[in-house]
Amino acid sequence: MGFQETHRSQQQTLSRPALIAGQGLFHGIDVKVRLCPADPGTGIVFRRVDLKDRPQVAAHVDNVKSAARRTVLASRSGAIVETVEHLMAALAGLQVDNCLIEIDSIEVPAVDGSSMPFCEAILAAGLSQQLTPRMRLSVAESQGVNDRAGEQWIEVIPACHGNTTIDYRLDYGPEAVIASQSFSVELTPEAFLRDIAAARTFVLQDEISALQQMGFGRHLTGRDLVVFDADGSVVDNKLRWQDEPVRHKILDCIGDLALSGCVFVGRVVARRSGHKLNHVMAKTLSTIDVCGALLERAA
Ligand SMILES: [Zn+2]
Missing domain, CATH: 3.30.1700.10 (lpxc deacetylase, domain 2)
Structure with missing residues (x-):
């Protein structure tokens, strides 16, 4: 996969957007996600591009909504994104600090049930170091x-x-x-x-x-x-x-x-x-x- 060990000290984002499509694990709905570069300090934020006003849902524990066997996020305005954990693991595992995730349905694609297809898409898009230090x-x-x-x-x-x-x-x-x-x-x-x-x-x-x-x-x-x-x-x-x-x-x-x-x-x-x-x-x-x-x- 050509991934080299480096000691990173700066925040990172994707160099260009990465696309992943598939069906959600629990609901089976066809869905596309687009992982987009984001500014330092953004963190990981979902955007439901299929809903009116394209509401954002920050990937933060304060937005976790109780659900069986998966991790579901809901914004205060009620926008929901389900089964985020394997995509979140890919981003955290590869030390991506900032990413805007455009999603056109309620649930992240299941891909093969792991994080690897997300990792491959992220690595194919490339990672860019940003000027702000990672805390x-x-x-x-x-x-x-x-x-x-x-x-x-x-x-x-x-x-x-x-x-x-x-x-x-x-x-x-x-x-x-x-x-x-x-x-x-x-x-x-x-x-x-x-x-x-x-x-x-x-x-x-x-x-x-x-x-x-x-x-x-x-x-x-x-x-x-x-x-x-x-x-x-x-x-x-x-x-x-x-x-x-x-x-x-x-x-x-x-x-x-x-x-x-x-x-x-x-x-x-x-x-x-x-x-x-x-x-x-x-x-x-x-x-x-x-x-x-x-x-x-x-x-
Ligand atoms: Zn899992």
Whole structure:
């Protein structure tokens, strides 16, 4: 892919627009997104170009709307963009700070269920450094959240070095269809592309009928995402890695934490954390003040 390791200290945007088309994961509606260059300090902003007045929806945790199994954003004016997490992960993974995403329907294309097609489109368009420095937030005190049962949690703890890592343990219990698995990654664009970006959405066969009865994903087959049968085999598809599920959970985590609006330095330790807990952590990261964390310029 010709991506070279560099140590970036400036904000980045795309060099020119990148186009991606497809169907949304949950609703199956045909949709086109155009990732456009944006000024320093813009952050990631969606624009619903199919709606009157082309309303914008900032990709920020304050705009997260509660939804099952995906990340949905809604502006105060009611403009909605659904299933943003895999595109958000691609942008965060490649360290794109500023991007205006024009979208002509309600839901981001599912592509192949991973972030890789978004990454390829972004890299084909090219990245440009901007004159404004990227600010990184070094977490100075551990911050953690968990579910009521204590089975799921996510914590961000201070990093020994100036790096950000994610350690994730996926563990649905000894009887689970998907075996427990762990993965750890240091968040650099190179590691994201190599180890995380191609990991696809997965679902259990048993869950599909319930989701389809709710009207979601009726257009999907086993070729569109990873479906685990009750015996642990994969339906009509092959895993890209044996531990593809845990890598995808990290991908979701990267996309969701990017909604904090800050580039943080710290070690993320998570167990079974899903979108809901990720959003709580993103909110926590977005509200840490300078007493709890140190604002620093990117080295
Ligand atoms: Zn996902």
